[in-house]
Amino acid sequence: MIEIKNLRKSYGRLEVIKGINLKIEKGEVFCLIGGSGSGKSTLLQCINGLEPIQAGNIIVDGINVHAKETDLNKLRQKLGIVFQQYNAFPHLTALENVALAPRLVKKIPKAQALQLAIEHLEFVGLGERANMRPASLSGGQQQRLAIARALAMKPDYMLFDEITSALDPELVGEVLDTIRKLKASGMTIIMVTHDIAFARESADKIAFFDSGLICEVGDARQVVNEPREERTRQFLERVLH
Structure with missing residues (x-):
């Protein structure tokens, strides 16, 4: 479980997260x-511990992410993260890209890491x-390669940051199909997305953010189809019509 308690995050004087609470x-x-x-x-x-916080706590499986004693490198093995940018090593093949982190971080023997990489490439x-x-890969294929790289570390959670926003519309579906496969496998997923239809059909819960606050959180279909908050309703009317 991931629990977020009274989280505040600022960049200088600009507060971008203003005391939110969430439980995944x-x-x-x-x-x-x-x-x-x-x-x-x-x-x-x-x-994921990539940004420091100003107040509050983030607890992942009982571990306080931002505590001084926390080994972030070890904790991040639980938390796979995929960004809009694919971040693959251009001089390595897809297979070598996926096998690299298990070899370097987990010290898995080369042959075993390559076999692991093949399994995850087939999965995506x-x-x-x-x-x-x-x-040599399309944008959608490169994004699926990024997902395979993250999965090769055998995380307990996957974090996806707008992974379809940089793709041509015809390539979005193949990436979202991979997310559906992950969901079917039982993976815990936290996903930032602008694809409201996908969120409604595939998510268990949705949280609507506005100016650093959570305005509404609840069952995915309820939030999209029958939002309780006026600000949520205004946002959805703007993006869906």
Whole structure:
């Protein structure tokens, strides 16, 4: 479980997260929606320990992410994160990209790491492209490669930061299909997305962010179809029509 308590995050005088509370249960798909600059992506980076916080706590499986004694490198093995940018090593094949972190971080023998990489490339539908370099892959394929790289570390949680926003519309579906497969496998997922239809159909819960605050959180279909808060309703009317 991930529990966020009274979290505050600032950049200088600008407070971008203003005392939020959230709880994500194991096995849930939890989508974060809201306008640009509302604090969604920053929250993911705080959960992963990539950004320091000013107040509050983030607890992952009983571990306080931002406590001084926490080994962040060890904790991040529980928390796979995928960004809009693919961040693959251009000089390595897809197979080598996926096998790299298990070899370097987990000290898995090369042959075992390569076998692990093949399994994860097949999971995301890239088994036949294992020996291709990233530049030879489409944007959707490169994003699925990024997902395979994160999965190869066998995380307990996957964090996705607007992973379809940089893709051409026809490539979005293949990435979202991979997310559905992950959901079916029981993976806990926290996903920042602008794809409201996908969030409604695939998420268990949705939180609507506005100006660093959570205006509404609840069952995915309820939040999208019957929002309780006027600010949520205004946002959804603007993005869905």
